[in-house]
Amino acid sequence: MKTDVVVLGAGIVGLSTAIHLARRGKSVVLLDRRGAGEETSFGNAGLIQREGVFPYGFPHDFGALFRYALNNTIDAHYHVRALPGLVPFLIRYWWNSGFTQHQNIASMYAPLIENSIAEHADLIEASGAGDLIRKDGWMKVFRSDKERDAAYKDAEKLSSTFGVNHQKLSSAEMKVLEPSIKVDLSGGLRWTDPWSIRDPHSLNKTYLIYFQSLGGRLVSGDAATLEHILEGAGWRVATPEGPLEAKEVVVALGPWADTVTRKLGYRFPLAVKRGYHMHYGMEEGATLNNWVLDAEKGYFLAPMLRGVRLTTGAEFANRDAPKTPVQLTRAERVAREFFPLAERRDDEPWMGARPCTPDMMPIIGKAPRHEGLWFAFGHAHHGMTLGPVTGRALAEKMTGEKTVIDIKPFRPDRFVA
Template sequence: MAQSALVLGGGMVGVCTAWHLRERGYDVTLVERGVPGRETSYGNAGLIQREAVEPYPFPHDVLKLAQVALQRGNDVSYRLRDVLAVSPRLAQYWWNSFPSRYQISVAGYEALIRHCLIEHDRMILASGAGNLVARHGWKQIFRTVKGFDEGTAKALALTRRFGVESRILDSMELAREEPALKRTMTGAIYWESPYSVSDPGGLVGRYAASFTAGGGRILKGDARSLRTDGAGWCVDTVDGTVSGEQAVIALGPWSEVVTRMLGYRLPLFVKRGYHRHFGWKGTLNTPMIDAEAGVAMLPMALGLRVTTGAEFALRDAPLSTKQMDGSECLAREMLNLGDPVEATPWLGSRPCTVDMLPLIGQAPSHRGLWFHFGHAHQGFTLGPTTGRLCAELMNGEAPYIDPSPYRPSRFGRAAQA
C-alpha cells in the first residue's frame, strides 16, 4: 500500500514537494486555500537564479545602515513599529551576517542553488512549460562607477569561487544590447545562466497540473486545522477531512501561524515586496535589475513588471505605496512606460530565517511532521531543489545533498514544542 502525505501550501515550494513525493509513489494531497501559485510565488521577479549563490546579508557597512535608517534609498524600507516588534530576530539576522558566520550560510545556500536549473528543467519538461521560460539570463545594471566597480569585483570573485557565468558590459556595450534604455548607465553584469519566466504563477500552475496528471490531488482547505490523527495527521478541506501518514508544512510566510499553534517558536520574519505591471511598447533582450536603486524591470505576459526591494514590516501590515511609487519613478527614468495594468500594486511577503537558510527536515517534537519553508528571496528558484531533498528525507532515501545545514533542530530550544 502506498505511503500517504499531506502537503500544506500551494506555492512553488509546496507544489514541488508534492510533485517529488508523488514521483516516489506516495498518495499525496496538496491542501491550498486558493489557487496554486497565486500568492508569494506569483509576485516574484520570475527569475530562476543560478548565480544567487550568496543569500542577502544584513548590512554591516555604517554608511549603508545610515541610509537605511534614514530611509534615503529605495532598495530597503521599513515600518518602525513593525521593526521594533521583530527586533530580536533582526538582531539575530545581523549577528549571522558577520563574515565568519555568513560564510557558513553561503556554503549551505550555494549547495542548493547549484542544482536549481537541473531540477527546474526536469519539471519544465514534465509539465510542458517550456513556452513560459527563456534561457537568456538577466542584466544587473549600475548607475554609479563605485557600484559598477564593486559589482564587477564581486562577480569575478563568484565566478572564480563557484563557477557562475557572467559577462561584464561597459556603458556602450550595455546601450547596444539594450537600446530601449533612455538613461545612460555606467555598465552591467550580464548573468548568462539564469532563466526568466514570463508568468511565475503560471509556471507553478503547470507544475501543479503535472502533479495532478500523475495522480496527485489538490483540495481547498485550511492549514490551521492541521492536527494529529492516530499515528498520522489530518486537515479539514471543502471536501471533508483528509488524512496522511506524514504532513509537510510548506506555507511560506504563513508557516509560522501553524508552527506556533503546535508549540514552536522559530526565529522567522518576513521581508515584503511589491510589484506592478505597466503597458509599454519597448523591448528588453533580458530582464534588468538596478540593485543600487532597488528596482527590477522584467518583461512578463501582463506587461513590464516593475518590482521593489525589501520592506521590513509585519506580514499583515497595511500596504504602503512608498517603495512602489519610487520604483515606478526610477523605471520611468530608464524606460518608456505606459499606464499601470493593475489598479493597485501587488504585495507579498518573503519567508525568512535569521541564518538565511531554509528549514527542511522533520519537526523535532512531532513524529511524521516535516518543515519546508524559510526560502527568503529564492523560493521560486529553489522549490524543485529543496522539494526533492524533502521528499528524499521523508522517503528514507540517501539525500542527494547534505541536509544538515537546513535541519530545524539547529535553532535549539526555539525548535522544540
Template sequence: MSKTTIVLGAGMVGTCTALHLQQRGHAVVLVDRRDPGEETSYGNAGIIQCEAVEPYPFPRALGKLLRAAFKRGGDVNYHYSALPALAGPLARYWHNSAPARYPAIAQAYGRLSDHAIAEHAPLIEAAGANDLVQRNGYRWVFRDPATLETALQTAERVAPEHGLRHAALTPDELARAEPALRQRLAGAIDWLDPWSVNDPGELVGRYAALFLRRGGRIARGDARSLRQGTTGWSVRSEEGVLEAEHAVVALGPWSDTLLHPLGYRVPLFVKRGYHRHYTGAVGPMRALLDMDRGLVIAPMKRGVRITTGAEFAHRDASSTPWQLTRAEAAARELIDLPTPVEAQPWRGARPCLPDMKPVIGPAPKHRGLWFNFGHAHQGFTMGPISGRVLAEMVDGDTPRVDPRPYSPARFG
C-alpha cells in the first residue's frame, strides 16, 4: 500500500523529516509559504552543536535575574507588552529549571544532541554540501576568569558522559589561535567535535534539493488550510489541494497558530534573535561564543555574522534591534567589523517549550497527524535525528532514540 505524507514547514526540521520519510518509502510533499531554509533555519549561528547536551535553563541566581530584568546586558531583552502572555510559559520554564527537575530534562535533551553529527554527516555527503562545512569545532571565549572556571567545570562534567572532546586554552594560546582578536581574554574552551556551516540556509536548501532529486515534491501553500478528511489530510497549495494519509506539523514558531483551532494548547513561546553580517576585515578562525556577553561571532560566506541572545516578545511584533547594537559593540571590542552587509538586521524566532524539550510524536486527538517542533536554539542541530525519530514512529518501528520524553501527550 502506498504511504503518503504532507510535511508542513521546510526548515531544517521539516526538510529532514521529509527526507527520512522518503527514505522509508513515503511519497512526500514538503509544503511551505517560502523556499526551504528561508525562515528560522536561515538565521542561526550555523553550528551543529553536538556539545549542546544541556538546554538553556531559566536563570535562578538573583544577580542574573536582576541583570535580565533591568536589561543590563545584551544577551536578554523583552517587550513589556508581551509579558502577560508569556507569564504562564515562563513560570513553567522557571519551575522546570529547578535542580530537582532539570537533570532529567537535560538527559532527555542530550540524547538528541548525541546523534547530531552522525545524522547530519550522511545527508551532507549525499547533498553535496561538504563545501559548506568546517569540521574543526568552535570556541567559547571568556573575558572573566570566574566565568571560564565555571564553564570548565561544566565541560569536564558533560564531556565524558557524552563522548565529547574539549581543550582549555590559556590567554596566550587563544591569542595565537585567533590572531584577529583585538584584546587579551581570560582564555577559551575549544569544543573539538561540533561542525560549523558557513551558510545555514543554503545547507537546508541543499537538503531540499536532495529530497527533490530523490523524487520528492515541494509546494508553496498555506498550512492553515490543513483539514482532516475521511481518508487522511489535505492542504491547499499553488498546485491545488494536496492530500495524504499523514500530515506532519514542523512549522517551528508558527506551529501553535495551526494547532490551536484543532484543539491543542501547546504552551509554545518564542525567543526572538537578530543577526547581521560584516565585511572588510579579517574575522575569527572559528565561530566564537562570547560567554560573558551572550553573542556569537561566526565566519560566514556573506561575512562575519553576529548573532544575539534571546528577546522575549510576541512572534510578529516590530523589531527592536538595540540588542544587536549592544552585540555589535561587544563584538567590536574583540574584532574589527568595518562594513555591515544588510541595511537592516535579520530577525527570527526560536520555538521554545517550558520543559525545554521538543515535541516529537503523534497528535493525541487526531489520527495521522504528527508533531515535530519546539527545538528552541537547536533545530539546526537536531533536525536530522528528530526527522529520523518521527519517521520511525510513523512507520511503527522502534525509534533510534526513546521518544517518550518528547511526546505531545505531555501537554494534554
C-alpha cells in the first residue's frame, strides 16, 4: 500500500493535520492503535481557549511551591518515584516560567491562540458539528475578594495586550447565572471569547467523518514500527493489512511521540502532565449552566452530554505508570460541597497524559535530519484548542504555501540539531 502522507496519531492534532493535507489534494492515511480522539483528546474540559495566551507556567512564589511540595492539593500532584527523572525537565520549566521568559513565550504563542477559534469554526462548519459547540465562554468563580481582585487585574492586562474579552461578575450576578452553587462567592470572571465543546470525543469523531469524506483513511497500526526506506525516498509502517509506504510522515503522537522520535535519533525534552475526569449526575432540580472553574480549589465542572464532568489539574508522573486518581477523590469531596453532584456515571476515572515541553510551546515543523519527516506534538493543556490551527499551518508548510502563522518559534531544532 502506498500513499502521499501517513499521519501518526488520530488525536485532534493529527486529525486536523490529516484534514488539511487532504484538502490540498494529498492522499492521506491516518494511523492509530485505537480510534479518533480516544487518548488525550478524549478527556479534557472541552474548551477552545482563546484566552489562553499564557501557557500554564510553573509557580515561582514560595507559598505555592510549599503547598505543592506537601503533595495534597487538587490542582497538582506528583509521584515521588518519578521525580529524579523529571528534575531536568522541571528545572527548565521553572526557569521558562519566570516573568520575563513567560512574557516572551506568550508573545510567540499568541498567534496560535488568536487563530484557535477561527480554525475550529472552519472545521465545525465543514463537518456539521455545530450542535456540539457553545459560544458563550467559560467562568472562573472566586471565594475570596483577594483572589477575585487579583484575577480581575490580570484579566485587564490580558485584554489590553492581546485583545481578549472578559466580563466581571458580582456575587449577585453569579447567583442568577448559577443558582445551584451552594457556597458564597465573592464574584466571577467570564472569558467571553472561548467556545466550549459538549463532548470532545464526539467532535473528534465528527471531524474524522469529514476527513473520510475527503478521501482520507483511518487504519489501525503501531507507529513504533515506522522505518525510513533507505533505498528510496520515503517511509514504511506496519499495519494489519500489510506494510504501508508514504513519501512523507507526520508524527502527531502527543505523549507517545518519543516511541518514534527516539528511534530516529531525536531526544526531545518531552514530559507529561497527567489528568483525570469523572462524569456525575445532578441532584433533582439542580442545573449547571456554564463551564465553571473553582479557581481557588483547582478543579473544573463542565456540563457535558454525559453529565457534569469533573476534571483535575496536573499529575507529574511517568507516562505509563498506573492510575493514581487521588486528585479526583480530593476534588470530588470539595465539589460536592460546592455543587449538588449526584451519582458517578463512569465505571472508573478516565486518565490522559498531556505532552509538555519545558518552554511550554509545541513542536511543529520539519525534522532537522530527515527528509519527509514532520513533527506536530507537545501542546500540553491546549491540544484541543490548537489542533486545527496547527494542522493548517503544518499542511501549508508541507505543501509550500504561506503559513497562516509563523511557525518558526515552534521549530523542532530549538531542542535538537
